[in-house]
Amino acid sequence: MRIAYYPGCEAKIVAKEANQATKTVLEKLGIEWVELENAGCCGSMELRIDHLDAMLYLNGRILALAEEVKATKLLTICNTCALNLNTAASIYNKDEIEQERLNQVLSIYGRRYTGTTEVITLPWLLLRLIGFHGMRRAVKKPLDKLKIATFYGCHMIRPTKFYGFEHSMKPSSMDIIIKELLDGYTINYHGKSSCCGFHTLLTEEKTSTAMVSYLVKNAVQGEADCIVTPCTQCHTVLDTYQERALKASGENDMEIPIIHLSQLVGLAFGIPKVELGFDRHVVNALKLLEDRGF
Amino acid sequence: MELGEMVEVKLFRFDPYVDKEPRYETYEVPYQSKMRVLGALRYIADELGVEFAFRNYCGINRCGCCGVKVNGIPMMACWEPVQPKMVIEPLDNFRHLKDLVVDMDEFEANIERLNPRLVRKKSYPGFPEDLSHDDMLRVFRLIDCIECGLCTSACPTVRQMGFEVYLGPGAYVKLAMRALDPRDEEERASMVVDGGIFHCISCLNCTEVCPQGIDVFRDAIEPMKRLAVSQKIYKGHHTFRAVKEVIRESGDVNPLILIKKTRGIMALKDLSIAVKLGLRGKLTISQPDNPGLTEIRKTLEAVEVKK
Numbered sequence: 001m002r003i004a005y006y007p008g009c010e011a012k013i014v015a016k017e018a019n020q021a022t023k024t025v026l027e028k029l030g031i032e033w034v035e036l037e038n039a040g041c042c043g044s045m046e047l048r049i050d051h052l053d054a055m056l057y058l059n060g061r062i063l064a065l066a067e068e069v070k071a072t073k074l075l076t077i078c079n080t081c082a083l084n085l086n087t088a089a090s091i092y093n094k095d096e097i098e099q100e101r102l103n104q105v106l107s108i109y110g111r112r113y114t115g116t117t118e119v120i121t122l123p124w125l126l127l128r129l130i131g132f133h134g135m136r137r138a139v140k141k142p143l144d145k146l147k148i149a150t151f152y153g154c155h156m157i158r159p160t161k162f163y164g165f166e167h168s169m170k171p172s173s174m175d176i177i178i179k180e181l182l183d184g185y186t187i188n189y190h191g192k193s194s195c196c197g198f199h200t201l202l203t204e205e206k207t208s209t210a211m212v213s214y215l216v217k218n219a220v221q222g223e224a225d226c227i228v229t230p231c232t233q234c235h236t237v238l239d240t241y242q243e244r245a246l247k248a249s250g251e252n253d254m255e256i257p258i259i260h261l262s263q264l265v266g267l268a269f270g271i272p273k274v275e276l277g278f279d280r281h282v283v284n285a286l287k288l289l290e291d292r293g294f
Numbered sequence: 295m296e297l298g299e300m301v302e303v304k305l306f307r308f309d310p311y312v313d314k315e316p317r318y319e320t321y322e323v324p325y326q327s328k329m330r331v332l333g334a335l336r337y338i339a340d341e342l343g344v345e346f347a348f349r350n351y352c353g354i355n356r357c358g359c360c361g362v363k364v365n366g367i368p369m370m371a372c373w374e375p376v377q378p379k380m381v382i383e384p385l386d387n388f389r390h391l392k393d394l395v396v397d398m399d400e401f402e403a404n405i406e407r408l409n410p411r412l413v414r415k416k417s418y419p420g421f422p423e424d425l426s427h428d429d430m431l432r433v434f435r436l437i438d439c440i441e442c443g444l445c446t447s448a449c450p451t452v453r454q455m456g457f458e459v460y461l462g463p464g465a466y467v468k469l470a471m472r473a474l475d476p477r478d479e480e481e482r483a484s485m486v487v488d489g490g491i492f493h494c495i496s497c498l499n500c501t502e503v504c505p506q507g508i509d510v511f512r513d514a515i516e517p518m519k520r521l522a523v524s525q526k527i528y529k530g531h532h533t534f535r536a537v538k539e540v541i542r543e544s545g546d547v548n549p550l551i552l553i554k555k556t557r558g559i560m561a562l563k564d565l566s567i568a569v570k571l572g573l574r575g576k577l578t579i580s581q582p583d584n585p586g587l588t589e590i591r592k593t594l595e596a597v598e599v600k601k
Binding site for chain 1: 498556588
């Protein structure tokens with residue numbers, strides 16, 4: 001199995017720790033992977049609105065790049081990248097006329113797409129491709145001392161027609177990974193499948209921070225130690241805007257560290273904290289981990 | 295489930311004239327072949343003699359009045375099969391009137407505010423009109439909307455901010471149905487912005503819960519946002535346009551550059567955030583160009599020509 005790895009802009013420029021942790025975890029799992037270094041931005045929600053075709057062609061190009069390195073699976077650690085890539089794949093993998101249109105553009109610089117790339121996310125990789133035995137072999141340090149609130153983010157589970165891998169309103173993949181594969185403990189709380197508000201951050205910040213405070217308050221009330229997310233965009237908004245969001249809703253001494261799924265998996269694999277970039281979080285995660293003996 | 299098995303129903307009960315707060319009552323209903331959630335509710339009312347309020351009419355997923363929340367997910371009671379254990383509650387985001395009945399007045403007023411009617415200034419050309427499948431392609435799925443309000447009840451923006459900020463996806467389905475119609479001649483873009491559509495956080499809950507299978511986000515919300523952005527009516531339209539420019543410049547989108555481009559001096563408001571990020575080494579002032587930049591530029595150029 002050969003996997004093409006596409007980190008996305010957020011992981012390359014802001015949440016570099018997620019990029020680093022994912023690569024370390026992939027190494028540890030012994031997967032053959034290639035990073036798509038010349039793949040650019042997927043266009044996020046903004047380009048989708050501004051120019052749908054541009055978004056589709058840019059993502060079509062990324063799918064073609066994955067095909068070129070002879071990978072059938074394309075792994076991304078950003079939910080919105082997964083949505084955009086899947087939107088493109090749902091068109092170009094099935095519709096031959098659209099595929100030909102894409103190939104007309106790709107042929108300008110001598111590339112071609114034949115419609116074989118499948119887009120996957122990190123929970124999908126860990127659960128479906130690595131599976132129980134592969135994961136259990138790598139686990140060195142069970143996570144039984146952490147109470148974890150899982151946060152999925154929207155575009156990894158919705159729309160169902162792209163994923164259908166778990167329930168779109170009641171997701172469970174990360175809870176299964178943490179409970180069954182990493183021996184951790186997850187809490188049940190409202191907001192697990194809610195939204196982090198990233199996509200209105202630059203235009204309507206108040207709406208965005210209202211989402212953050214709702215989510216963080218629910219997780220803290222459920223007595224979670226930390227929130228774990230598979231998405232770099234969710235991480236950025238929950239981590240960076242947490243203080244501002246809680247202040248705006250009148251909570252001054254609440255705080256909860258936000259951890260990337262890749263970092264958490266790395267911890268369970270016994271990879272040192274420094275290599276996983278825990279020192280790069282705005283809300284201090286190191287203190288919690290040291291308290292719990294990691 | 296099989297015949298004779300018991301369905302456990304936990305029913306939300308609340309009468310604002312009598313009760314101080316809601317309570318839950320548990321009933322057991324024997325499973326019958328092809329039993330729907332509504333069937334269980336009817337059994338509780340008719341066979342167990344419980345007096346409680348719930349709406350239902352057509353029973354075939356057409357009238358849109360029996361929406362309830364089953365185990366936390368909004369759905370049509372008449373159309374969804376029973377589950378072995380169910381917590382049945384009224385829809386979120388609406389005022390609770392009694393038991394499972396919610397106040398739909400606000401929802402209907404929101405739809406009305408967007409004036410979802412065909413506005414034709416020229417005289418009617420007579421029937422049948424000269425319309426092709428292509429003309430109606432963007433509209434015909436939206437005509438299926440039954441105004442049940444499930445999408446609006448699942449909307450986190452409405453939950454957090456209320457209808458004053460965002461009218462909810464349901465109202466926009468009705469608007470999009472008219473605004474995307476080739477026969478419509480009304481100026482819709484400013485209406486779109488006034489309803490607060492840019493508070494939509496793109497979570498796709500609306501698409502997931504629609505009982506008619508309408509892709510609410512792709513077919514209604516996105517085209518309406520596109521309309522307002524393309525006509526530059528929304529105050530934040532720069533942000534939407536700037537992403538393409540930033541991609542053209544360096545291939546990847548550096549949020550710092552995006553903010554500098556769209557907010558200018560207003561970016562200072564986020565100085566505290568920038569400092570926080572900077573301290574953690576998360577602020578990249580300029581990153582090397584993406585190695586695939588030439589190809590990315592060529593892709594964008596090619597699309598522009600096609601447009």
